[in-house]
Amino acid sequence: DAGVTQSPTHLIKTRGQQVTLRCSPKSGHDTVSWYQQALGQGPQFIFQYYEEEERQRGNFPDRFSGHQFPNYSSELNVNALLLGDSALYLCASSLGDRGLENSPLHFGNGTRLTVT
Amino acid sequence: AQSVTQLGSHVSVSEGALVLLRCNYSSSVPPYLFWYVQYPNQGLQLLLKYTSAATLVKGINGFEAEFKKSETSFHLTKPSAHMSDAAEYFCATMGGFKTIFGAGTRLFVKA
Numbered sequence: 001d002a003g004v005t006q007s008p009t010h011l012i013k014t015r016g017q018q019v020t021l022r023c024s025p026k027s028g029h030d031t032v033s034w035y036q037q038a039l040g041q042g043p044q045f046i047f048q049y050y051e052e053e054e055r056q057r058g059n060f061p062d063r064f065s066g067h068q069f070p071n072y073s074s075e076l077n078v079n080a081l082l083l084g085d086s087a088l089y090l091c092a093s094s095l096g097d098r099g100l101e102n103s104p105l106h107f108g109n110g111t112r113l114t115v116t
Numbered sequence: 117a118q119s120v121t122q123l124g125s126h127v128s129v130s131e132g133a134l135v136l137l138r139c140n141y142s143s144s145v146p147p148y149l150f151w152y153v154q155y156p157n158q159g160l161q162l163l164l165k166y167t168s169a170a171t172l173v174k175g176i177n178g179f180e181a182e183f184k185k186s187e188t189s190f191h192l193t194k195p196s197a198h199m200s201d202a203a204e205y206f207c208a209t210m211g212g213f214k215t216i217f218g219a220g221t222r223l224f225v226k227a
Binding site: 042044045048056105108109110 | 148150157158159160161162165167206210212213214215216217218219220
C-alpha cells in the first residue's frame with residue numbers, strides 16, 4: 001500500500017525564482033493538503049485540494065498556488081521566492097468526504113526547500 | 117477559533133521514566149484532537165485521536181491521552197520511555213477542513 005510520496009526531497013533555489021513541488025497521495029485518498037514547516041515550528045496550513053478545486057486556504061500570499069490532477073496527485077507552486085520561504089514543505093492526504101476526524105492526515109516525508 | 121497550545125518546547129526524561137507532554141485546547145465547541153509524532157527527516161505520523169467516543173484514548177507505541185473538558189487539556193502520556201521515543205510531538209485540532217498544529221514539543225530520552 002503506497003503511502004504519500006513527495007518529490008524532490010531537497011531543492012535549492014535563488015531569491016526571485018519559481019519552484020514546483022509534487023505530491024502523490026496515499027492509495028485510495030482523494031484529498032491533498034499542503035503545509036509549510038519552518039525550522040523549529042509546527043506545520044502551517046497552506047491549502048487543501050479536493051475534486052481538483054482549492055477547498056480551503058490558509059494565510060499565505062497569492063505567490064503560493066496549487067493544482068490537483070484527475071489522478072488526485074497535486075503540485076504546489078511558489079513564485080518570486082523569498083528567503084523566508086525556506087522550509088520543509090509537507091504534503092498530506094485524506095478522504096475528502098469523511099472528515100478529518102474519520103480520515104486523519106497521512107503525511108509524506110516532505111521537500112526541504114532552501115532559498116539563497 | 118480553534119487552537120492548541122503545547123506547554124514546553126523541550127522535555128527530557130530518562131529511559132524507563134514516565135513521559136508527559138502537555139497540550140491545552142481552545143474551542144467554542146467540543147473539539148476533535150490529535151497527537152502526531154515526527155521523527156528526524158520524516159513527515160508526521162498519527163499517534164492517536166479524540167473524537168468524543170471516550171475520554172481516554174489509546175494510540176500506537178504505548179502512548180495514550182486523556183481528554184479533560186474541565187481543564188481544556190489533552191495531555192499525552194507513556195508509562196515508560198524508550199530511546200526510540202525521541203522525536204518531535206505535535207498536538208493538533210481541526211478548523212474547517214484543515215488540521216491546526218501546535219508549536220511542538222521535542223522529547224529527549226536519556227540512557
